[in-house]
Amino acid sequence: MRPMEEEARSDIVFFDLETTVPTRPGQKHAILEFGAIRVCPWKLVELESYSTLVRPSDLSLISSLSVRSNGITRDAVSSAPSFVEIADQVYGILHGRIWAGHNILRFDCVRIREAFAEIGRPAPEPKGTIDSLALLTQKFGRRAGNMKMASLASYFELGQQSHRSLDDVRMNLEVVKYCATVLFLESSLPDLLTPNRLVSPNVNTSILGQVLGDASSSSSSSTASSSFFANRRMEENHPVYSLMTATTEDVVDPASPTRKANPDVFNMNALGHEMQAEPDHPDTALEVENFMCQAPISDAQQPPTPEGSIGSAGYLEPEEVSISSISASLVPFFRGTRRIRLLHHGAVFQLCCRGLRVKYGVSKSKYPDYAGRQRFTFVVDVHPTVCQILDACDGIAHKLSVESGHSSMWKPIVIRKNEFSGCPNVRLQIPTINGDSPRYKTEIYKKEISGAVEKLVFSQCSADELNSLISPGTFVDAYFSLEPYDYQQNAGIRVVAKKLFVHST
DSSP states (O other): OOHHHHHHTTSEEEEEEEEOOOOSTTOOOOEEEEEEEEEOTTTOOEEEEEEEEOBOSOGGGOOHHHHHHHOOOHHHHTTSOBHHHHHHHHHHHHTTSEEEESSIIIIIHHHHHHHHHHTTOOOOOOSEEEEHHHHHHHHTGGGGTTOOHHHHHHHTTOOOOOOOHHHHHHHHHHHHHHHHHHHHHHHHSHHHHOTTOOSOTTOOOHHHHHHHTOTTSOHHHHHHHHHHHHTSOHHHHSTTHHHHHOOGGGOBOTTSTTSBOOOOTTOOHHHHHHHHHSOOSOOTTTSTTOTTOOOOOOGGGSOOOOTTOOSBTTBBOGGGOOGGGEEEEEEEOSTTOEEEEEEETTEEOEEEEEEEEEEEEEEEOSSOOTTSOOEEEEEEEOOHHHHHHHHHHHHHHHHHHHHTTOOSEEEOSSBOOOTTSOSOEEEEEEEEEOSSSOEESSEEEEEOTTSOEEEOOOSSOOHHHHHTTSOTTOEEEEEEEEEEEEETTEEEEEEEEEEEEEEOO
């Protein structure tokens, strides 16, 4: 590649996709719109832009959920070009450049690769990737709430997110500029600008303060700093290359070159490696590790059951529950994030409900868990007493979610279609574990009329295999936990089965 071409490929491309929303297990996302802007990395000014609607191969994939998500209807894309018709343009915009966007590592990059694979062509490859969701969550902290684009735009009073590609790309760039400016100012005068803990606990300001020559730096330190950075090669000072290539080990204290300095607040090298190692699936739950992450509480995380606790192995029977004793709290979860945990008298709240009638059999969940593992679900009828308990949990968790700055739409845990549809329902989750071979995390037993119990071992993780056991009309005893989540701008409580006893009749 010639020098001028190499320089052009150093530009940053912010891009965004709008897609269909899958409505059944195994259905993929189809691209409905592609939007991108090419940005000068030195001035962050827009050099060119491109956007187009995209006609999917099957227009029936555009469901009412898709339309509600981004407003793109079948009529709007019926005369648009197909992806194969715009593939050359998309490839030319993206290939060999630095890709940037909000949640692109988990979603947009995956969809681009899938789209090129479907037309039998090699996908474009980035020179580097900047995911603003993970970067800002780590560097800017949770001051803007759940760090979704809509929340960040609201925080900086940039208006409403339109959920259209080019508009969202421009909003993303503005959000990055605002966040960077705030961090830059706070790093310059940390003692003056951060009396109220405005800076995220993860932010370290020492090296940037030295570069700026803050009041606490000596003149000799300032001189050494200027000399050190003036002698760095140009690409090491490049605002993008320095983000992607500097590591903690590379950062040397200018005042004492033999001593390592604290890492640069804008260095995201380690973060990029961590994200690349995580599974590719739409975080629009996490979007990245949200403090209401859907990850189940592991046994190691369970607080010990207080002596004298009632129930079987920490599981309470409905009649043992005191609604006034149910509470919710935020607990540490992952890399400085927090999640909601439901408690009863201070212990993790788990329920045992016997004789639940299966209304709808087992099917695959549309979305995997936070680690990309498959989940299965089935629906049961629930009695009024259980409904009252679950409704109370719903209200308590929802209140804490709102107070914590979340704006996602809350979905009730109890399903009530209308007054004529019979008993209220609850959806039970059966998670899986990946090992040498996938297996169910839920312990499943068969319970005979005589009372004899047999633990079941399955040859595979299959909805069909489970459905032969947990079919409509079957009765189950369920031991389950209540786990708050926030996924694709929807939030609520998942009912995760830890043990199931399936009655033989």
